[in-house]
Amino acid sequence: MTRGARTLMLIGGGLLLAGAALGAYALKRTPAGEPDVKIIAHGERIDLAPHAVPGKYTVFDFYAVWCPPCRALSPALEKLAARNRQTLAIRKVDIVDWTMPVAEQHGIQELPYLVLFDKEGHQLAAGEKVFDELARLFGDAGLELERATEKPPAGAM
Incomplete structure (x- = not known):
């Protein structure tokens, strides 16, 4: 050569x-203008703290594609993240199914399941309490999330 x-x-x-x-x-x-939403795991064990975004509140959304309430919550979460791009990040954790290590690791017993970290990377809330924290932090937009996951009253279907 x-x-x-x-x-x-x-x-x-x-x-x-x-x-x-x-x-x-x-x-x-x-990208500028896009909500900060990323899938970070598909069933495998994962420590959340390293994935908390410095300077932003980070919601970890444990979900599964086969879960109807998860599918209802996802657009509301993304809308909240789009409105609050500078202060809110969403990290999605697909549990895949109940037998996967991530479900056992985090004690997930129902879906969707949320965990909220503050801007410094400390856990603020988990489960149903996340909705209250998001409502406190982001006003009515946080309440929209809770409404997205509400079950219809008995006999409404």
Whole structure:
């Protein structure tokens, strides 16, 4: 191989690595105008604290695709996150099914299940108490979340 060809290969390889690094960085960032919502696990054990977003309240949404109340809550959570882009992040944890390690690790017994961390990365609330905290922090928008997961009265269907 000639010296020129070797130089071109080195330059091309360097550009390829730089492009891959830039692409990975771009995937980690949330585009301007988009709510900060990311799926962080699919059934495997996960420690939440390292995924809390510094400077933002972080809601961890434990859900499953087969869960109707989860599907009802998701758009309301994303709407709340879109309205509060600078102060709220949503991290979604797909439990997949009840036998997965993450469900046991966090003692999940019903879905959806939420955990709220403050801007400094400390857990503020879990379960039903998260709705109260979100209402306190974000006003009526937080209450919309609770309404999204309410079950219809008996005989309403």
